[in-house]
Amino acid sequence: MTRPSPCRLHEIHTLEFLKRAQNPDGGWGYGLQRRSMTEPTSAVLLAMAELLERPAVAAGRAWLQRAQHRDGGWGLDPEDPDSSWPTAWAVLTLARWDPAALEVVRGVRWLLQAPVLRLQTDELMAEVYRSLRIDPSLRGWPWRPGEASWVEPTALTLLALHAASATAEQGERIAEAIRYLSDRRCQGGGWNFGNPFMLGAYLPPRPHPTAWALLALHILAPPAIRPEDIEALRVEMHRDGGAMALALGIMALEAIGVEDREARERLTAMQRPDGSWEESPYTTALAWMALHGGWPWRRRD
């Protein structure tokens, strides 16, 4: 009998962890024995659907389908009555099977119709510009409908629209969201949650929004990426040092053709004996994607 290779052993442990972490309802939570939620369930399926056993995948997919609201969106979980940002995650994942599936189309429609806060008066716009030096007329996507746009939900939604092949007919809306991302860039490159400047001080970039923004721009507007964005991500992901930041950072860098061996080594070393990263199905899914093939959606040239 041959022994499994170290790489295969890591895979076995990770799969065992995710099997243990799957709830009887088919979904995954942010930790072991935690309530099933849309984001971790989507992330696990996106990362591991080809490796998990078929019944586990079918149960996870059915959970996601059941969690969809009548308005076409998804909330945190089926108990959350309001659709919000996790809709992008669910669309990203379900589109892997069929971008034209009804649940994907309904999810896309919800994303496109979700209202975004827009300032009404010139006076208010001028005040926002004075305090934050941003162009408040630009729309990205909010965390919750009706609120202001932020970098991470904007990038996630752009990625979801791309996954669902829904970008072609939404050119103007997507171009505006890309202008939004460019406008929210930090002074030395990279992104934070969406405030590059506040009351006289430039705010620093952070790894998570920078990685998401780079993934979205790489797929939809590569010329908008600047070398300083890439450098900001490299610096910030190592400074943060958490598994989530390293995993997202590796995926974004790899997508734009930059290899960071040190980040890979650091992330690999963070895998726990139970096969997980931080005992979190969500972080484990991100780390697995980062170390095994990268972000699953590629640019369509």
Add this chain to the structure above:
Amino acid sequence: MAAPRLTRRALLRLLLLAGIGGGLAIAERRTRPAGLRTFLGWILRGWRRRVEPPAVVALGASLSYDEKLLRDALAELWSQAGMPDVAGKRILIKPNLIEWIEGRPLVTAPEVVGAVIDLLRARGASEIVVGEGPGFRRDAGPVVAQSGLEAVIARRNIPFIDLNYDDPQPVPPRDGWFPGRSHLWLPRHVIEADLIVSVAKLKTHHWAGVTLSLKNLFGVIPGICYGWPKNMLHVNGITPSILGLKQALPPVVSVVDGIVGMEGDGPLFGTPVPHGMLAVGRDPLAVDITCARLMGFEPEEIEHLSWGIWAGIGQGVHIEIRGASIQALRRRYQRPPR
């Protein structure tokens, strides 16, 4: 038959009724979105505080982050402030871990959190967890590690809960501070706590003026529900959100770390102020008013404190100081940019 005559008395009655009705309609309009009934409730509660006994705030002076000194000082201040019995209770310690920027005193010193854990354990708390949901970080882990808190709680075998992901549940927003919202999502460990100890940092804040034990409660709002930063709180208004959160949570008591405070461009980019003080009290409003005074602010300058006094969120009128005196500890912190 002759038409009934409108007598002078009847006319006056009609005018009086119209005046009352009109006044009520105007008052109802002016008090939206909270509504007249809620508004009157706040005013009455605020007045009632004037005849209620004082809140006690205990102040420690000339302190450092030396572990033993801090433990002894905290135990004494806890007793002086008449803090609640914690035996058999589930306690959530909520430090300020908003972010980590090297060289900036922007988080609660881990030594203070360690001293609070030791005190609660010595007094028989049945379950202690430390929790925070950073507003600028998707992952709290690196902030916990880089601030030194990870080592402090690991040594004491206390878990850290990232409140941004802590299986949030809907709770009713009590007291009318979140108009139009049928529920607020709050983390499981927050809802299940018998007592929350808000272990805040003494800092200036560019939007709120100061951030102390009340503003520190923003960190319990789960990011997975409301995003990063916690934008819903700004949409609702910072002041109503601070006061509304205090009302929606289980009982909150305060410990404020002012051993090194922050002045100027807080809550992130201010500069350190060696102040050597610690404040402890069971009424967060009274503690924060006292701390604001120690920073050189009058409560009227800080909207959430003046509204809190007006609406009787706590005892803001009569405050009894024990331990060090306000005069000895008062400084004038540089104001945040506006």
